[in-house]
Amino acid sequence: MSGHIGKTKESILEAAVELFTSKGFKGTTIRDIAGRAKVNPANISYYYHGKQGLLEACLISFFEPYLSLLEEEKRKIDWEDPEICLHRAIRKVLVFQSEQHLLSRLVWREITIDSQVAREIIASYLMQERYYFKALTSAAMGGKSPSLPVSMLIIQLKGMLTAPFLNSQYISEVWGMHPKESYFIEKYYESIIEWLQTALHVQKNALYIARPPAPVIRTV
Incomplete structure (x- = not known):
């Protein structure tokens, strides 16, 4: 029964x-x-x-296992290479979203809507997500001076992790593959890791910040 x-x-x-x-x-x-x-x-x-409770159940069915993946890797940073833990967390998140691509699209789309569900249900999960990503990213830095502040690294990383599933049609046009394909996940994962290694290892004083030229003041 x-x-x-x-x-x-x-x-x-x-x-x-x-x-x-x-x-x-x-x-x-x-x-x-x-x-x-x-x-x-x-x-x-x-x-x-009812329908509202059903939507909440959809969100919970996504975030509970999703956050468990991050928590698992966060616990390992005390005795394993933190950078490897971060890389592994990224791959696990991509694979999980690929296997649940419709649910992933629904969840990330709901986050963009200022609804009661978003405020009451999603907010608590996003706080946990931010905590795990901050812990993993900070540990992976190992005292280095990254090219971006930690907060910006997390924002960019989060954007790259969610983009294929929130905008699957656009990704399919650009990459010629659907995010639910395992081959896409492998190639996309490699691209994220290449970006991440650059972001974590470039020193701030090595950056060149382009500034617009000073305006020309003409006198009559």
Whole structure:
């Protein structure tokens, strides 16, 4: 019996992810989800307390394992090479998102929307994510002076990790591959690591900051 319930809940969740991604949260109805999952609409209210609760369940089903991957590598920086831990965390995150590419797209899109769900559910998860990335990045620096402040490194790294799944169509056009393909993940991972090594190892005093030329003041 419990196995049947688990399959029903999983079917509802999968249908919600597909429809929320393609039609949007507001454009999807409970009946749409029930029809896709082949369940009675009452099951959705019973298990998830409606559409809002179902969206929250989608977010939780993403962030819980996602943050566990980061936490696992953060714990290892005390006895392993921190840079290797950071690299491994990056690859794990890419693989996880690739395997859950529809859910990943839904989650990162919801973050861009100033909704009650974003404020109450996502905010706490993002604080944990920032903590883990800061710990991993700071440890990987090993006392070096990076080319960018830690906060900017994290922002850029986060952007590169989410971009393929938030903008999968654009990435497919540029790279000729879909983010759900394992070959794409390997090539993209290599590109991120190349960028990261440069960002972590270039000294600030070695940077050249281009400045616009001084304006020419003409006298009459």
